[in-house]
Amino acid sequence: MSSTEKVNKKESKSTLKFKLPASLEEFFAKIAGLASFAFKFFIELLKPPYEINETLKQFFMIGYKSFPLVAITGFIIGLTLTLQSIPTLDKFGAASLVPSMVALAVILEIGPVITALIFAGKIGSGIGAELGSMKVTEQIDAMEVSGTNPFKYLVVTRIFAATIMLPLLVILSDAIALFGGFLAINMFDYTSLKTFLVSAMANITFSDIIPAVTKTFLFGLSIGVVGCYEGYNASRGTESVGIAANTAVVISSLMVILIDMVMVQLSSIIF
Amino acid sequence: MGMDKSKLIKLGIFIAAGLAVLIFGLFYIGSKENLFTKTFDVYSVFSSVSGLAEGNNVQFAGINVGTVKSISILSTDKIKVTMSIQEKVREFIKKDSEASINSEGLVGNKVLTIYGGTPGSTPVDAGDSIHSIKPAELGDIIANLDKSSKEAQKIAEQITEITQKVNNGEGTLGKLVNNSDLYDHLDSLTANVANSTKSIDKILAQTSTTINSVTNDIQSLTVSIKLITDNIGEITTKINSSQSLVGTLLTDTVFANDIKGVLRNTNQTTANLEMGSFSFYQNMEALKHNFLFKGYFEDLGYWDKTEFTNVMEKRESRILNKENELDQKEVELREMQKKLELMRNELQKKLDSLNLKAE
Numbered sequence: 001m002s003s004t005e006k007v008n009k010k011e012s013k014s015t016l017k018f019k020l021p022a023s024l025e026e027f028f029a030k031i032a033g034l035a036s037f038a039f040k041f042f043i044e045l046l047k048p049p050y051e052i053n054e055t056l057k058q059f060f061m062i063g064y065k066s067f068p069l070v071a072i073t074g075f076i077i078g079l080t081l082t083l084q085s086i087p088t089l090d091k092f093g094a095a096s097l098v099p100s101m102v103a104l105a106v107i108l109e110i111g112p113v114i115t116a117l118i119f120a121g122k123i124g125s126g127i128g129a130e131l132g133s134m135k136v137t138e139q140i141d142a143m144e145v146s147g148t149n150p151f152k153y154l155v156v157t158r159i160f161a162a163t164i165m166l167p168l169l170v171i172l173s174d175a176i177a178l179f180g181g182f183l184a185i186n187m188f189d190y191t192s193l194k195t196f197l198v199s200a201m202a203n204i205t206f207s208d209i210i211p212a213v214t215k216t217f218l219f220g221l222s223i224g225v226v227g228c229y230e231g232y233n234a235s236r237g238t239e240s241v242g243i244a245a246n247t248a249v250v251i252s253s254l255m256v257i258l259i260d261m262v263m264v265q266l267s268s269i270i271f
Numbered sequence: 272m273g274m275d276k277s278k279l280i281k282l283g284i285f286i287a288a289g290l291a292v293l294i295f296g297l298f299y300i301g302s303k304e305n306l307f308t309k310t311f312d313v314y315s316v317f318s319s320v321s322g323l324a325e326g327n328n329v330q331f332a333g334i335n336v337g338t339v340k341s342i343s344i345l346s347t348d349k350i351k352v353t354m355s356i357q358e359k360v361r362e363f364i365k366k367d368s369e370a371s372i373n374s375e376g377l378v379g380n381k382v383l384t385i386y387g388g389t390p391g392s393t394p395v396d397a398g399d400s401i402h403s404i405k406p407a408e409l410g411d412i413i414a415n416l417d418k419s420s421k422e423a424q425k426i427a428e429q430i431t432e433i434t435q436k437v438n439n440g441e442g443t444l445g446k447l448v449n450n451s452d453l454y455d456h457l458d459s460l461t462a463n464v465a466n467s468t469k470s471i472d473k474i475l476a477q478t479s480t481t482i483n484s485v486t487n488d489i490q491s492l493t494v495s496i497k498l499i500t501d502n503i504g505e506i507t508t509k510i511n512s513s514q515s516l517v518g519t520l521l522t523d524t525v526f527a528n529d530i531k532g533v534l535r536n537t538n539q540t541t542a543n544l545e546m547g548s549f550s551f552y553q554n555m556e557a558l559k560h561n562f563l564f565k566g567y568f569e570d571l572g573y574w575d576k577t578e579f580t581n582v583m584e585k586r587e588s589r590i591l592n593k594e595n596e597l598d599q600k601e602v603e604l605r606e607m608q609k610k611l612e613l614m615r616n617e618l619q620k621k622l623d624s625l626n627l628k629a630e
Contacts (some may be wrong), residue, residue: 056279059282060279064282064285168286175292201296201303204300213293
């Protein structure tokens with residue numbers, strides 16, 4: 001019996017002494033399932049043997065393959081944000097603060113969140129669908145039978161890759177967004193790249209950078225966990241693949257927003 | 272299951288690019304926050320920090336030299352602001368420097384500005400206190416603005432009053448503005464002034480020509496004066512060199528004394544001549560009246576009493592004239608001596624001044 005089925009059996013067999021609505025029961029069961037899945041991920045991550053080749057492959061698939069989408073998104077966000085900010089700030093005579101404002105917005109909030117949402121859409125659904133179809137076609141069971149730990153090989157590598165690659169993607173996306181902002185400013189007036197960068201980074205401190213980067217690890221982790229959980233626990237049926245992919249995107253996107261909210265509050269307390 | 276090498280390279284590039292941007296960002300912000308430079312701490316105590324926050328910049332002469340490290344309340348009206356300043360600027364911040372809290376622009380961030388102390392005084396040490404200047408509060412500025420606007424209102428009212436009076440033709444200015452006679456007078460005056468200006472132009476042109484010719488004359492005169500000065504220089508040199516009579520007179524005191532002696536002797540000789548001529552006259556008179564020579568003189572016609580008397584009177588008067596002339600000569604010679612003395616003094620002075628110039 002696979003570990004997935006063990007979790008499912010526990011959920012289905014649980015007889016509560018108090019009655020809850022079915023959707024709420026499902027919701028709590030999912031929270032518990034995700035928590036135990038994440039916990040298992042950390043345990044399996046630290047335990048040898050390490051699937052280095054598969055991890056590198058997932059780095060490539062999850063990180064490198066997502067870069068063009070993330071880059072285009074970042075560029076357009078930087079460009080449009082700047083274009084829309086210039087006339088507004090110009091009314092207050094604060095057009096010189098546009099680079100600073102764009103940099104703050106992109107590095108602190110828009111860059112990480114938008115990139116994470118795009119990432120959730122692409123990777124969350126991808127992992128969900130991939131693992132879901134593997135589950136439906138009983139490839140996971142086959143792996144277990146052949147002596148390979150499917151959780152370690154399929155889940156740990158993907159979650160780890162998502163956790164490590166998303167921060168990198170966010171950093172690159174931020175840089176590209178700032179470049180987009182620079183181009184947007186040059187549509188109105190000439191500014192050198194150095195002047196733009198000095199002005200942009202003028203109000204950014206370590207206390208801004210650290211929580212912004214930290215939360216991207218959590219975004220990646222949550223997207224990986226949710227995607228893998230949904231795929232790994234897909235029911236046996238063709239439609240469950242689609243459901244797994246869809247649920248993975250919805251929940252991981254929601255998780256991104258929730259983590260963002262908590263991290264903003266936490267960073268304002270700490271820094 | 273190994274990975275394709277090209278995929279590995281692509282992944283490597285992707286990771287390296289991401290890390291490069293991260294490292295660049297970290298170092299850029301780190302250098303801005305002085306994380307990688309050696310710093311030292313100083314503090315300043317303010318009564319209010321006007322919104323200054325930890326991490327705000329510390330400026331010295333308009334340059335960011337550090338950041339505000341911490342802000343703590345010591346007592347009701349004492350806020351201690353500790354700042355972290357780059358070690359390399361420590362020599363420029365003196366013990367008598369002053370710190371003030373300002374804004375970067377009207378709505379910008381707060382900055383702590385350090386004003387340089389006396390150039391000769393000793394630099395601050397780590398942990399020193401810098402004297403603070405009370406920051407200009409926005410409330411104070413608004414209060415001042417309010418006061419200024421009230422004053423401006425009063426001024427505006429007074430100006431309105433004056434303008435009304437002017438419009439009504441009251442007062443000197445009102446008459447000036449409203450009376451057209453004045454304009455007519457001014458018009459004719461302007462015409463006269465224009466004519467006068469033309470005349471003045473002519474005079475100026477003539478004067479200019481005259482000045483030009485005078486300038487030319489002065490230039491030629493200057494050349495002449497230079498020549499004269501050179502000649503005077505030569506003359507002075509010659510005079511001093513005792514080669515000439517004047518030089519001898521000026522420089523040789525023995526010779527001057529000799530001249531005095533000669534003059535004295537001349538006087539004496541003149542007196543002797545007078546005496547001699549008188550004696551000779553007396554002797555001749557005696558001979559004429561002597562019985563031995565009387566006839567001879569009578570034959571010669573000398574012995575006519577009236578004629579003799581006349582001749583003697585004439586001779587007497589001539590002798591007196593000579594005597595007067597001699598007296599005059601003596602006076603003239605004395606004057607000449609005085610003049611020579613004066614000339615000698617002047618020449619000596621000129622010589623001294625020329626020697627000074629030459630030095």
